[in-house]
Amino acid sequence: MDFSYSEEQQLLQNSVSKFIQQDYDFDRRCKIVNSDIGFSQENWQLFAELGWLMVPFKVEDGGLGGFAVDLMVVMEEFGRGLVVEPFLACAVLSGGLIADGASEAQKRELLGLLIEGQLQLAFAFAEPQSRYNLADITTTAVLDGDSYILNGHKAVVLNGGAADKLLVSVRTSGAQQDCDGITLLLVDTNTAGLHRHEYATVDGHRAAEIKFNNVKVPIANRVGGEGTALPVIGKAIDRATLALCAEAVGAMEKIYKKTVEYTKTREQFGVAIGKFQALQHRMVDMFTEYEQARSVLLMAALKMDANKGVAPKAVSAAKSRIGKAARLIGQEAIQLHGGIGVTEELDVGHFFKRLTTVQYIFGSTDFHTLRFAGH
Known part of the structure; x- marks a missing residue:
């Protein structure tokens, strides 16, 4: 069986590899890691201009196809360069949730900005007690009129400090570890009652602890149906x-x-x-x-x-x-x-x-x- 890359994949690999070799040496990476936000906004815009932020998404969502092998090509090169820009947390993880779970109107609004490099997203799903159980959620969202009232604590949120908006997994019904009753909400990080504590991780990346204290989220910010997000x-x-x-x-x-x-x-x-x-x-x-x-x-x-x-x-x-x-x-x-x-x-x-x-x-x-x- 032939496992060679296609011509398009080879061009993509060469593009990322050239950037790593010419513009992302170890000394430059160290300066980026020690900067205020922990990654380079200039590099992020370059990722957008070169079309790399399109790689995780299907053509109908404004991407290049959304194939896992294409994503593998990019991420292998990022691994060789120890790239700290939040491609994984923002484009792959958060962008993937939007692409699979959001309405067409939400996708048009959010994915366009993300692919253009104008929007930073983070997915807040882990909690101090949850370990690796995605259904172990104590963060609650109670419907009050046309808004949810959100309370809880999310831990080790990758890109949480730089994010403009958070995708938050919350429990709207059921017991703590039930697979049903889990909902996704899109929360602006400047919303009253939302508190972030950002820190550097041991590998040079950034994460944040995020606490919600009676945070009000419009029902229109729900991503997908209620209780069916898992x-x-x-x-x-x-x-x-x-x-x-x-x-x-x-x-x-x-x-x-x-x-x-x-x-x-x-x-x-x-x-x-x-x-x-x-x-x-x-x-x-x-x-x-x-x-x-x-x-x-x-x-x-x-x-x-x-x-x-x-x-x-x-x-x-x-x-x-x-x-x-x-x-x-x-x-x-x-x-x-x-x-x-x-x-x-x-x-x-x-x-x-x-x-x-x-x-x-x-x-x-x-x-x-x-x-x-x-x-």
Whole structure:
């Protein structure tokens, strides 16, 4: 079977790769990470101008097709560059919810602005007690006339500090872990009673804790039907998980190749450590893990495209396998670099931090192993 990229996919890959090589070196990334908002508005506008923000969406929604393999192409390159712009949180995850769950009028209003780079979105779904159960929701929304009154606490909201609007999963009926009774609301971040606490995560990205205290949300801001949002949320999370896996595969390729090159220059006992057979075996293990990870990623992307964006078992297989590979490759890279591997000045430590974090976003390695076994 031919797994080569199409001409369009190759052009897309070349476009992103050229940007990473020419305009996103490690020093520039460090400056962006340490900026006030944690990403570059200039880069975000460039993403829009080059059409990259169109990649996650279908043609009828103003996108390029919305194929998982296209998304994989972009995210692998972003992984190689350790890109911190909120493409995953804003365009893939939040944009996916809008594309699948919103009315035509809402899609016209929101997706156009998002694709033009004029709107920052974030999806607030996790809560302190929920772990990886998307249905474990204590944030409530009570209908009062033509508005919902929203109360609760959402944790680790990716891009939550920079977002203009939040998509919030709330409970409008049922018990805390019921699958029914979950509704999506679109909330302006300047609404009275909404409090945000933004912070930097260990991998150089940004997240926020968001609390709602009698926040008033018009009923027109409901995305989809009342109490029926969980399937839409699950589909969007799976798609974002696949994108995250692609980013991890790109990062793994970069870090293992950097490690191989480093062992050719670092000397011990008068010879390059890359000549030691024991270390060669460890680097072969890194290469093998990377190849297996990329194979399962491609399998999941193809299954998702073949099944109209729904492939939970394949996604869990990818997240489980890639999580294990990320752990091994990241830790081996640090050990083979020695002490300099954990310094702020060397990019290897930053790749390690991102690969470690990736293992726990949208479900841990163990969670997805059990989810795969349960399907």
